[in-house]
Amino acid sequence: MSLTIIGTVAFDGIETPKGSYPKILGGSAMYAATAASIFSPVNIVSIVGQDFDQEYFDYFINRKINIDGITITKNNNTFYWQGFYEKDMNQAFTKQTQLNCLLEFNPIIPEKAKNSRIVFLANVDPVLQKKAINQFTKPDLVILDTMNYWIEHKLKDLLETINLVDILILNDQEIKLLTRKDNLILAMKELFQQNKLKLLVVKKGEHGAIMYDGNTFFSLPAIPLDDITDPTGAGDSFAGGFAGYLASAQHIDINAFKRAIIVGTLISSFTVQGFGVSKLQTIAKQDLIDQFLKLKDITTLSQDIF
Amino acid sequence: MSLTIIGTVAFDGIETPKGSYPKILGGSAMYAATAASIFSPVNIVSIVGQDFDQEYFDYFINRKINIDGITITKNNNTFYWQGFYEKDMNQAFTKQTQLNCLLEFNPIIPEKAKNSRIVFLANVDPVLQKKAINQFTKPDLVILDTMNYWIEHKLKDLLETINLVDILILNDQEIKLLTRKDNLILAMKELFQQNKLKLLVVKKGEHGAIMYDGNTFFSLPAIPLDDITDPTGAGDSFAGGFAGYLASAQHIDINAFKRAIIVGTLISSFTVQGFGVSKLQTIAKQDLIDQFLKLKDITTLSQDIF
Numbered sequence: 001m002s003l004t005i006i007g008t009v010a011f012d013g014i015e016t017p018k019g020s021y022p023k024i025l026g027g028s029a030m031y032a033a034t035a036a037s038i039f040s041p042v043n044i045v046s047i048v049g050q051d052f053d054q055e056y057f058d059y060f061i062n063r064k065i066n067i068d069g070i071t072i073t074k075n076n077n078t079f080y081w082q083g084f085y086e087k088d089m090n091q092a093f094t095k096q097t098q099l100n101c102l103l104e105f106n107p108i109i110p111e112k113a114k115n116s117r118i119v120f121l122a123n124v125d126p127v128l129q130k131k132a133i134n135q136f137t138k139p140d141l142v143i144l145d146t147m148n149y150w151i152e153h154k155l156k157d158l159l160e161t162i163n164l165v166d167i168l169i170l171n172d173q174e175i176k177l178l179t180r181k182d183n184l185i186l187a188m189k190e191l192f193q194q195n196k197l198k199l200l201v202v203k204k205g206e207h208g209a210i211m212y213d214g215n216t217f218f219s220l221p222a223i224p225l226d227d228i229t230d231p232t233g234a235g236d237s238f239a240g241g242f243a244g245y246l247a248s249a250q251h252i253d254i255n256a257f258k259r260a261i262i263v264g265t266l267i268s269s270f271t272v273q274g275f276g277v278s279k280l281q282t283i284a285k286q287d288l289i290d291q292f293l294k295l296k297d298i299t300t301l302s303q304d305i306f
Numbered sequence: 307m308s309l310t311i312i313g314t315v316a317f318d319g320i321e322t323p324k325g326s327y328p329k330i331l332g333g334s335a336m337y338a339a340t341a342a343s344i345f346s347p348v349n350i351v352s353i354v355g356q357d358f359d360q361e362y363f364d365y366f367i368n369r370k371i372n373i374d375g376i377t378i379t380k381n382n383n384t385f386y387w388q389g390f391y392e393k394d395m396n397q398a399f400t401k402q403t404q405l406n407c408l409l410e411f412n413p414i415i416p417e418k419a420k421n422s423r424i425v426f427l428a429n430v431d432p433v434l435q436k437k438a439i440n441q442f443t444k445p446d447l448v449i450l451d452t453m454n455y456w457i458e459h460k461l462k463d464l465l466e467t468i469n470l471v472d473i474l475i476l477n478d479q480e481i482k483l484l485t486r487k488d489n490l491i492l493a494m495k496e497l498f499q500q501n502k503l504k505l506l507v508v509k510k511g512e513h514g515a516i517m518y519d520g521n522t523f524f525s526l527p528a529i530p531l532d533d534i535t536d537p538t539g540a541g542d543s544f545a546g547g548f549a550g551y552l553a554s555a556q557h558i559d560i561n562a563f564k565r566a567i568i569v570g571t572l573i574s575s576f577t578v579q580g581f582g583v584s585k586l587q588t589i590a591k592q593d594l595i596d597q598f599l600k601l602k603d604i605t606t607l608s609q610d611i612f
Contacts, residue, residue: 182394
């Protein structure tokens with residue numbers, strides 16, 4: 001099924017205990033599209049500046065990511081985020097944010113992408129996410145990711161936009177912030193019901209992921225990793241892999257959703273092993289299958305306990 | 307196989323958002339023995355004061371927990387801990403600790419218990435844990451639990467004691483504190499190797515549990531619970547269920563270890579549903595089997611993802 005991803009394309013300056021890169025490709029839609037393109041052709045909708053050289057466009061083209069939806073502004077630079085992580089790397093600290101061309105972003109869905117069956121609204125201003133949704137003719141699934149900034153600063157717009165989507169993907173801190181509940185399970189049940197969702201997915205980083213479909217939960221741990229290089233984009237690529245997998249699925253049902261969060265978990269385990277997309281961009285389906293066997297090995301519950 | 311549990315028996319005063327109990331049965335060995343006795347006869351080794359009425363001894367006797375190893379001091383009261391939990395209940399806040407008879411505790415293993423095959427050193431001063439170990443003739447497995455207080459205040463004694471055990475059970479905060487590593491997986495590998503352990507188990511509360519045997523990890527999520535009544539004793543009963551299950555196992559191998567942490571996970575999901583042992587003491591094997599089916603349902607990975 002056809003897939004369109006809306007979000008940011010950026011340059012990131014990243015420092016982690018493992019190294020420092022002043023300018024690498026980043027952005028929510030870039031990570032998501034990189035992950036999704038393992039499974040499906042992708043249309044990306046974003047904006048970049050005059051400093052976005054051909055080599056970066058070639059990155060997308062080489063991955064069969066359609067860039068017709070990328071607006072190029074001539075009088076501005078690409079969105080730039082500079083940040084660092086301290087030793088546990090559980091939190092990103094921002095050094096500077098240069099919004100640059102992002103201030104002009106008005107997502108225009110290309111004609112050919114308007115009939116996409118799956119729409120993934122990667123993290124960006126919820127007002128823009130809403131503008132994007134309204135341009136699709138009749139998508140089967142609209143999936144939304146967001147971040148704490150929008151929960152804190154544009155809650156009303158975010159809630160309006162969430163009300164238009166089928167699947168919401170958040171991390172555990174975001175859902176607790178959004179619902180003001182401390183019990184994750186209670187928070188998930190409430191948020192699901194309030195928004196008539198089809199599925200709610202919560203990413204828990206080193207603790208794995210959990211989903212809820214209104215009836216049952218499905219939960220899985222993360223791949224054990226003793227060496228993290230750069231956590232940037234882990235969540236975006238989880239969600240992109242999730243959306244890309246669904247775009248390639250024969251049937252969309254509860255089992256497809258389960259497999260999609262497994263895929264997201266596997267993908268993000270690769271993302272964090274390199275700076276930017278340096279590791280993620282080398283991954284093919286076979287690597288995911290190998291990693292899946294590892295995940296099964298560490299999680300499979302025996303048939304009987306007594 | 308025969309099992310002996312050494313640790314505290316206490317009275318607890320507990321306040322949670324769900325209610326308040328000024329004096330209920332508590333203590334690491336009490337929770338652990340309650341859980342273990344679902345699977346196996348248990349010898350408990352502890353100390354209580356003159357205020358420990360017959361009804362409390364009857365609690366143990368009714369559960370087939372042998373109390374020959376409980377010393378009764380006539381001039382002192384039982385160890386008392388008073389604490390409260392705030393809304394997320396992830397942390398216990400201490401209001402007061404009256405050590406009382408615990409100051410006199412010198413664990414004496416009864417003759418009949420000295421040949422126990424499985425020894426569980428529940429949370430107590432590591433100096434006492436070491437004194438207890440040395441009285442056993444030749445146990446197959448010595449299992450140790452501890453808490454952040456001993457890591458912070460008696461590190462040298464704790465490390466000496468850890469060096470004498472086969473299996474260490476900690477929570478994720480404790481292992482990070484003990485190893486000064488932020489990456490849990492790295493912390494587990496290091497701690498395992500330094501202490502020539504047979505198994506290392508890390509309890510992660512709402513995120514489940516993970517174990518490492520020197521080769522592979524095994525990880526499982528917690529049962530999703532939207533209503534926690536009282537988290538006191540969750541960790542002690544996890545470890546007690548783990549030890550009790552192993553004491554009832556035909557063979558002790560990696561699969562028995564896996565099943566034992568599943569049992570610990572199931573047990574603690576009941577413990578937190580009542581104040582003190584009010585819920586845990588009602589649980590039989592069949593309840594665990596039912597809960598296990600629920601855990602399988604929310605974790606089983608499909609055979610293939612592509």
